Amino acid sequence: KAVCGEVFQNPEGCQKLRPRSWKEPHLLKYVNTKDHKHTGIEMHYDGCDITWSLMLSDYATSNVVPNDPNEEDINQQLAYRGGGTYMRCLQQTVLLKKGQILVHPGELYHKGVPITQGERLLGVCFMDVFNP
Numbered sequence: 001k002a003v004c005g006e007v008f009q010n011p012e013g014c015q016k017l018r019p020r021s022w023k024e025p026h027l028l029k030y031v032n033t034k035d036h037k038h039t040g041i042e043m044h045y046d047g048c049d050i051t052w053s054l055m056l057s058d059y060a061t062s063n064v065v066p067n068d069p070n071e072e073d074i075n076q077q078l079a080y081r082g083g084g085t086y087m088r089c090l091q092q093t094v095l096l097k098k099g100q101i102l103v104h105p106g107e108l109y110h111k112g113v114p115i116t117q118g119e120r121l122l123g124v125c126f127m128d129v130f131n132p
Contacts, residue, residue, distance in 0.1 A: 027056075030083060030112060030120040040114035043088065048106035048126035053085065055096035056121040082116035 032039045060079035084093035085102060088109040094102055104110070106126060 025123065025125040028053075028112075028122045028124050030080070030115050032080070032082075032115045032117055033119070039116075040083070041112035043086075043109055043111040045109050046106035046126055049129050050127045051102075051104055051106045052123075052125040052127070053096070053102045054123040054125075055098050055100050055102075056123055057119060058098050059095070060118055080115045080118035080120040082114060083120045084113045086111050086113050 030039055030041075031037065058079040060081045084095040086093045087104070088111075093113055096102055
């Protein structure tokens with residue numbers, strides 16, 4: 001709440017944030033670089049009616065060393081390998097292309113499969129539509 005108050009220059013308003021604010025649309029970033037490691041997320045369910053995940057990253061088409069000054073294509077530097085969303089009910093990993101959306105009931109167990117290279121960025125939105 002304190003950080004929110006500083007960023008939005010409204011400390012009083014940000015103190016009123018409710019614990020449900022985790023359901024606000026947000027960016028989810030998985031990183032596997034020399035300096036940063038947040039490669040996946042454990043099996044879980046979202047506790048909402050519907051979950052939307054929008055893929056914002058490209059999948060690496062070649063082995064690329066991130067931040068390599070010899071790499072001409074910046075998109076490949078930021079691309080990722082590995083990853084995906086493992087859906088327990090399907091016993092499969094869903095791999096999205098950039099711009100594709102995965103929509104599923106929030107009660108389904110799933111996990112973010114660890115990436116092995118680069119950065120994987122998703123826009124995530126949780127919706128309660130049946131009992132607003």
